[in-house]
Amino acid sequence: MGLSNEWEQIYLQDYKSLPWFNLPFSKELQSLLNSLDKEKKLIVTGCGAGDTAHRLNKLGFNNIRGYDISKNAIGVARKNFPRLNFKVSKTEEIKDKNCNIFDQYVVHHISKSGLKRYINKLDKMGDNIICIFFYGKKEKRKSIIKKRGKVYHHNPKKIERLFRNHILTKQASYSVRPNVPDKEIKYTAIAQHYIKK
Numbered sequence: 001m002g003l004s005n006e007w008e009q010i011y012l013q014d015y016k017s018l019p020w021f022n023l024p025f026s027k028e029l030q031s032l033l034n035s036l037d038k039e040k041k042l043i044v045t046g047c048g049a050g051d052t053a054h055r056l057n058k059l060g061f062n063n064i065r066g067y068d069i070s071k072n073a074i075g076v077a078r079k080n081f082p083r084l085n086f087k088v089s090k091t092e093e094i095k096d097k098n099c100n101i102f103d104q105y106v107v108h109h110i111s112k113s114g115l116k117r118y119i120n121k122l123d124k125m126g127d128n129i130i131c132i133f134f135y136g137k138k139e140k141r142k143s144i145i146k147k148r149g150k151v152y153h154h155n156p157k158k159i160e161r162l163f164r165n166h167i168l169t170k171q172a173s174y175s176v177r178p179n180v181p182d183k184e185i186k187y188t189a190i191a192q193h194y195i196k197k
C-alpha cells in the first residue's frame, strides 16, 4: 500500500477519534506563533481534517492555505471549514513561495529516506517556518500508534542541518497527550522556529 493510500485509509475512520484531532496548542507554541506576521500567507502543511488551520484562523491568521496528501482529509476539512482554503497536495509538491509555514506533527511520519526532500521543500518555500514533531529518547522507537501512521524519531539537530537557508531562532519542547482512549501515551514534542538567512 502506497503512503498516500495509507493516509486515505486512516481518514476513512471517524476523524474525531484520530489521536491528533483538536489537540490544543501549548503555551510554548503560542509564544512562537505570536512572533509571526498574521497578514502574511500561512501554509499549513499536512493539515489533516482542518482543525489546526481553523485554530490558527481563530488566533488571527487571516491568509491561510491548508494542504494534505489525503483527499479524504481535505474533503473533511472543506466540509467543516468552508470559509478556509484547502487543497490536496503532498508537501513535497507545493508550489507556493515566500510564505510562512506551519508544519505540525508531520515530520515524524516522514521516513528517513524521504526526510531530506521533505525539509528541502519547506526550506525553499518558507520565510518563517514553525516545524513541530515528536522526539523523545526514552520513548519506544517502534510504531506506537498502530494504524495511525508510523512514528519515526528524527534527531532535531539533523533536521536543523537539513534547513540550509534558515537559522533556528527558537526551540521549545513540551508534552503532548494524543487522544488515544484506552492508553496513557505521552509524547515529547519539539517545536522549532526557523527564519530565512
Ligand SMILES: C[S@@+](CC[C@H](N)C(=O)[O-])C[C@H]1O[C@@H](n2cnc3c(N)ncnc32)[C@H](O)[C@@H]1O
Binding pocket: 007, 020, 021, 022, 045, 046, 047, 048, 049, 052, 067, 068, 069, 070, 073, 089, 090, 091, 092, 103, 104, 105, 106, 109, 149
Ligand atoms: C498526525 S497528522 C497531523 C495533522 C495536523 N497537522 C495536526 O497537527 O493535527 C499527519 C498529517 O500529515 C499528512 N501527511 C503525511 N505525509 C504527508 C506529506 N508528505 N505531505 C502532506 N501531508 C502529509 C497526513 O495525511 C496527516 O493528515
